[in-house]
Amino acid sequence: MTQYQQATTGTITAAMQRVAEREGLAPDTIRDEIAAGRLVIPANRIHLEGLGEDRLDPCGIGRAVRTKINANIGASPVSSCRDHELIKLEHAVRYGADAVMDLSTGGDLDETRQFLLARSTVPIGTVPIYSMIVDRPIEDLTCERILATCEAQARQGVDFFTIHAGLLREHIPLATRRRLGIVSRGGSLLAKWMTHHGRQNPMYEMFDEISAIMRQYDVCYSLGDGLRPGCLADASDEAQFAELDVLGELVARAREAGVQVMVEGPGHVPYNEIEMNMTRQQEVCHGAPFYVLGPIVTDAFPGYDHITAAIGATAAAVYGASFLCYVTPAEHLALPTPDDVRAGCVAHKIAAHAADIARGLRGARDRDDAISEARSAFDWTRQLELAFDGEAARAIRSRDAGKQDTDDFCSMCGRDWCAMRISRDVAERNAEASS
C-alpha cells in the first residue's frame, strides 16, 4: 500500500511519523494532508528499506510543511563520471537539497542511478524517458519499453518519476508557434514521437498501466510540464495552460489509482504573473503539491540564473508552490559543476526559507532570531556557526582578519564606526540615565 492509500484508510505510517517529527507537527496532520492529496512523501519502499550504505530519511512535500528544494544532477554525453555525480549528490545534500534528481543522459545510466540510490538519504527522482531512448532514436520507443523501464527504475528504488503525460498531440501546434517552442527534454522527445507516429502521447494513453507499476513500489508522480515556457515571452500562454488542464485530470486519475502525485510547473515567468500561476495550478490540480523550476524572472542574465530563479522561487513558494527545483549559475550554458550545485542549493534554500518566514510557518524565523542575537552580542563564533553556509561567511570575514586586533567589529566599518557598538553604548547610557 502507498502512503496515500494508507492515509486514506486512516493509518499513520512510520514515514508519516518521521515527517511529523522533522516538521514539528502532529502525525495526524501529516496523515490528513496526505489523504487530502496536499502532501506527498516520495519514498519508494525499496529505498525506504535501505539499499546500501544509507537509507532514505522520509521527507514531506506540501503546503503544511517547510518548503523543500530539489537539486538536479546527472551526467551528460559531454561529461559523464559516476564519482563526479556522487560529489554533486554530497554537495547538494550538504547545502540543503531535500531531494535530488538524477537526470543523467550520458554514461551508464542504470549503474549511476543504482550507485546514487544506495548512497542517498534524500529522495531520488528520475525522468524515465531518458533511459528509454538512450541507445535508440525516440521514434523506436514502444509501449512495452515504457512499462519495462518504469518497472526497472521502480525496482531500483527511485522515489519519484517525472512523467510527461500532459502534453497531448493537439497541443503541439500551440507550442510550435512559440518563440522558444518546447524546452523540456522529455516534452520535446514525446512531441517528436507523436509527430512521427501520428499518434497520441503514449504516457497519456498508458497512464493507468504506469500508475499500476508506481503503486506497487510507492513511486510518487511528478507530472512533467513538457510545455513549460522557456522565456518570458512564452509564459502563461495557451500551450502552458492547455497542458495544465490535462495535468489536473491526471492528478485525479493518479489518486484514483492510489498513487501519490505532485505537479511540475514553470519555468520562465515574469514576476507579476507568478501569483496567478500558483493560484491557477492549485485550483486546476486539486491542491496537489506544486514543484516549480525557478521560475526565472528575466531571460537576460545567463551566468546568474541561480539568482533570477531564487527571486521567482520565493514568490512562488509564498503563493502556492511547495517544492523548488534549483537552477544553477550554469543554466542555459553548461552542465553544472559541484560549485554550481552549491550556489544553486544555497540560493534556493534562501528562497524556501524566506518564503516559510513570510508564510508564518511556526519556528521558521528561529534561526534568524538566533543569528541576530549573536550579532547583537558580537559573538562571531556563534554567528558563523548559525550561518547557513558558515564556511562561505568565514572566508569573507577572514580576508581582513590580520588587520584587526579584537573581535567585536568587522572590517566594513572598523571598530570606532560600528553602528551596533555605538548603539549599545547609547542604550547603556540611556539605561543609566533612567535608573
Place this chain on the structure above:
Amino acid sequence: MTQYQQATTGTITAAMQRVAEREGLAPDTIRDEIAAGRLVIPANRIHLEGLGEDRLDPCGIGRAVRTKINANIGASPVSSCRDHELIKLEHAVRYGADAVMDLSTGGDLDETRQFLLARSTVPIGTVPIYSMIVDRPIEDLTCERILATCEAQARQGVDFFTIHAGLLREHIPLATRRRLGIVSRGGSLLAKWMTHHGRQNPMYEMFDEISAIMRQYDVCYSLGDGLRPGCLADASDEAQFAELDVLGELVARAREAGVQVMVEGPGHVPYNEIEMNMTRQQEVCHGAPFYVLGPIVTDAFPGYDHITAAIGATAAAVYGASFLCYVTPAEHLALPTPDDVRAGCVAHKIAAHAADIARGLRGARDRDDAISEARSAFDWTRQLELAFDGEAARAIRSRDAGKQDTDDFCSMCGRDWCAMRISRDVAERNAEASS
C-alpha cells in the same frame, strides 16, 4: 535654481531633456514628475558642469522611469586606498550601478571624494556626518561644523546627501529596546550625540539651514533612515514608523525649500511585509522616490546577502521603491572587494530589471526577447553579447568548449538531447505536414 524649482515653474532643463532621452519618455513627463516630487535628478550643478576627466550624465530616479541601483563604496579605517576605490567605482558603473555612494570613513576623505567626483559619470552621494567627525568624537560635533561640512561637500560637487534628520530624541527609547538597536552608522552617531547633550537631533533642528545650502548647489536630499531595522525581528516596528512620519514631514519642508528629495528605507524585512512598507512610505512621504537597502528577507545567510537582498529588492521595486541600494556578499562580514561590488551590482540589476518587466514599463522586456531569439537561433555569439554580464556567461560556457565540435548546443544536455533542437525539428515536420 534646482531642477525641482525649474520644473515647478514649467521649465524643461537640459538635464530633464537628457533623462527623457535616456528613458524614452517625453521631456514634459519628466518635468511634470519632478514638479510633483515623484522624480528626482540628483545632479549638483558643479558635477553637471564637469569637474575633471568626466562629467555627470544626468540620471532620473522615480516610478515613472526605470528602477535604478546604487553601489556603496568607500574606504574604511581598516582598509583605505584611493586607487582601490576608483577600481570599485569603475566596477560599479561597468556592472550597472546608476549611482555610487562614497561612504569612506578611512583615509583622506576629502581627497578620495574629489578624486571620485572628477572621474564619475554617475551621481555621487555621501553621508556628510562621516566627514564631520572623522578626527574627533561625535560629542564634539557643533552646528557650525555641520553646515560647514555640508557646504564644503556641496561645493565639491556631491549630488546627493544622506541626512539623518528623522531620528528624533524621543525615538531613542523605542530603538534601544529592539533586538539590534540602531544599525545605521549616521543614526547611531546622532543618537549618541543627543544622549550626551540631552538635546534634539541637530540635523532636524537645522534642517532649513541645511536645505538652503543644498538648494544653492542643487544637492538632492536622501533622507536617511537611522532607525531602519537590522534584523527581521525589528522590522516594521514602532521605531521605524515613528521616524518615517518625521521623514514625511521633512519631505514637505524640503520641497518648500525648493530642494529635491528622496527617502531611504529598510533594511531587513520579511517578504510578506514588503508591500505594506512600500505603500506606507509612498503615502506618508507624499510620493517621494523611495530608496531601499535590500530589503534583506532572511538574516541567516551571511555571505549571500546579495541574494537575500535582491529577492527583497525585486518585491520592493514592484510595490513602490524607485532606487535600490545594493548589498554585497560581504555585508555583515567585511568591506567589499571589487568582486563583491560586481556581484552586488549584478544581483540588484536583476532585481531592478525583473521589477521593471513586472511593472510593464515600456521596452523593459526588449533585451529578454532579443536574447530568447538568439537562443532560439542557437546564436551563441549574439546571446553572450546580449547577456548582461557576458564575460561571466562566457566563462561558464567555455568550460566544456573543447568537448563539443559544433556550436548549436551546450554541454548541459549535449547535441542529441537538446530540447530546443528537437523542438525545432518537430516544428519543421509539422509545418511540412500541414503544407
